Amino acid sequence: MTAAKLTVGLIYGGKSGEHEVSLQTAFSVMNALDYGKYNAVPVYIDKQGRWNMGETHTAAPASLEALQLNGGESATAEAMSVLWRKLSGQESLIDVLFPLLHGTYGEDGTIQGLFEMMDMPYVGAGVLASSAxxxxxxxxxxxxxxxxPQCKYETFIAAEYEANAHDILGAIEHNLGFPCFVKPANLGSSVGISKAKDRAELERAIQYALRFDLKVVVEEAVxxxxxxxxxxxxxxxxxxxxxxxxxxxxxxxxxxxxxxxxxxxxxxxxxxxxxxxxxxxxxxxxxxxxxxxxxxxxxxxxxxxxxxxxxxxxxxxxxxxxxxxxxxxxxxxxxxxxxxxxxxxxxxxxxxxxxxxxxxxxx
Missing domain, CATH: 3.30.470.20 (ATP-grasp fold, B domain)
Incomplete structure (x- = not known):
């Protein structure tokens, strides 16, 4: 007698600058899953944050484009009605969730908190580790x-920089020197990162990083x-x-x-x-x-x-x-x-x- 297959809900896409990277990840994972052990339910979050749940897969999808689901205006409500079944006393149709999201709203603890509220098992880091x-x-x-051991760094928030830019720039020059790297604190895939070689480039790099986050990290170049x-x-x-x-x-x-x-x-x-x-x-x-x-x-x-x-x-x-x-x-x-x-x-x-x-x- 063979064990029953597990149904894995694959969550991908997302409201993130790394949306396309996530699609590639989902396609790769769905092509590598052992469909003798698993069924796969694709759950696509589009760039506007709408959830779209596809049919259960018992084999790999034909193309990457097939993963870009569009269930219309009611899609999010329909997806949530499936994902939240356990909280209404019903048996879950999905055994475990596998988030394949990169960056904001996927890797930062937000969706992990949602999974905890759903009372659903999920792959990967929990809320704290994801946020940190x-x-x-x-x-x-x-x-x-x-x-x-770490390289030297400085960090500050946008309000601090607006109120005291002169002192922050001076501290960076004194403690880190040039060149240095300026990063938004909360993005992945090197989005928003610049290398600054002097004071003028540093100021531009900070303004650029602040387009992506309200907190900035500046590191010495090594x-x-x-x-x-x-x-x-x-x-x-x-x-x-x-x-x-x-x-x-x-x-x-x-x-x-x-x-x-x-x-x-x-x-x-x-x-x-x-x-x-x-x-x-x-x-x-x-x-x-x-x-x-x-x-x-x-x-x-x-x-x-x-x-x-x-x-x-x-x-x-x-x-x-x-x-x-x-x-x-x-x-x-x-x-x-x-x-x-x-x-x-x-x-x-x-x-x-x-x-x-x-x-x-x-x-």
């Missing part, structure tokens, strides 16, 4: 508390290799082999990641075993520092002058096509893309089941 992993300023504070490590697990996570990004640009910006196609990934990274083990250990510490679950990719600088390691950031929903860094890191560590999907789904179910043994009120 998106907000670079909060993330850096948690890393500092965990004793993780002459370094960019090395990344995948983390997989819940309470007892594992770390992958490290891989190196060789950017086609001056730094790994949006064009270098997604457009020009000339950046390279070296997996495993060409580093000695001691450095690789140190990176893996720091990746696990970073995952625990943000209270991670399921998966993350930890990104590091390895300074060229002395091989010192500095953590840059973690990404709780990294690029996830079959050719993205995170799955490739695990492939080189001995876990295929379909096996990775299996484990992530099981980790989401395990976390849900363990949390449901807890009491949320006194007897």
């Amino acid at each position: 992993g998106m907000d670079k300023a909060i993330m850096k504070s948690l890393f500092a508390q965990a004793g993780l 002459d370094a290799h960019e090395v990344e490590v995948g983390v997989l697990g819940n309470e007892l996570p594992l770390a992958s082999v490290p891989g190196e990004i060789v950017s086609s640009s001056d730094y790994y910006d949006y064009d270098a990641k997604y457009i020009d196609g000339n950046s390279r990934m070296i997996i495993p990274a060409e580093i000695d075993s001691e450095l690789a083990e140190n990176l893996r250990e720091l990746a696990l510490r970073a995952f625990k520092a943000i209270d991670g679950n399921g998966l993350c990719r930890a990104d590091f600088f390895v300074r060229r002058s002395d091989r010192a390691i500095m953590i840059n950031e973690v990404n709780t929903m990294p690029g996830f096509t079959a050719y993205s860094m995170y799955p490739l890191l695990w492939r080189e560590t001995g876990k295929s893309y379909p096996e990775l999907l299996d484990q992530l789904i099981q980790l989401g179910l395990d976390r849900y089941n363990k949390r449901h043994t807890l009491q949320f009120k006194r007897d």
Whole structure:
């Protein structure tokens, strides 16, 4: 007798600058799922934030375009009536949700909070880790508390800059120097990031970053290799082999990641075993520092002058096509893309089941 298939709800698209990246991720995942184990229900969130639920798939979709669902004006209400069934005492038609959303409203804890309210199991980081992993300023504070080495940085909000730009610019010049990198605190895929080489460029870069977020992080420039490590697990996570990004640009910006196609990934990274083990250990510490679950990719600088390691950031929903860094890191560590999907789904179910043994009120 064969076990019943699990029905996986794949959430993708979203009100985000990374909408198209999410579509690519969803198409890749739906083509790699083992349909002997799973049925897949596509749930497409369009750029206006409307939810569209498709028919159950028992095989991979024919094209990427087939995932861009349009259910009309009533689509969101119909999708929510299915997703919220458990709260009205009905049996859920979906066993586990798999968010494949990148950036705002998908990777920042907002949709994870919705899943918690729905009482639905879901893959990946919870509310806290998602929020902390998106907000670079909060993330850096948690890393500092965990004793993780970082490059020097300054952070401020828009209101502080409007009231006291002169002093903030002076502090950046004094503490970080030029060149430096200016980033919106709460975006992914290098959107809104600029490299500033003098005061004039710094002012322009800050104004540009403030178009995307109300909080800005400015970091010193480090002459370094960019090395990344995948983390997989819940309470007892594992770390992958490290891989190196060789950017086609001056730094790994949006064009270098997604457009020009000339950046390279070296997996495993060409580093000695001691450095690789140190990176893996720091990746696990970073995952625990943000209270991670399921998966993350930890990104590091390895300074060229002395091989010192500095953590840059973690990404709780990294690029996830079959050719993205995170799955490739695990492939080189001995876990295929379909096996990775299996484990992530099981980790989401395990976390849900363990949390449901807890009491949320006194007897």
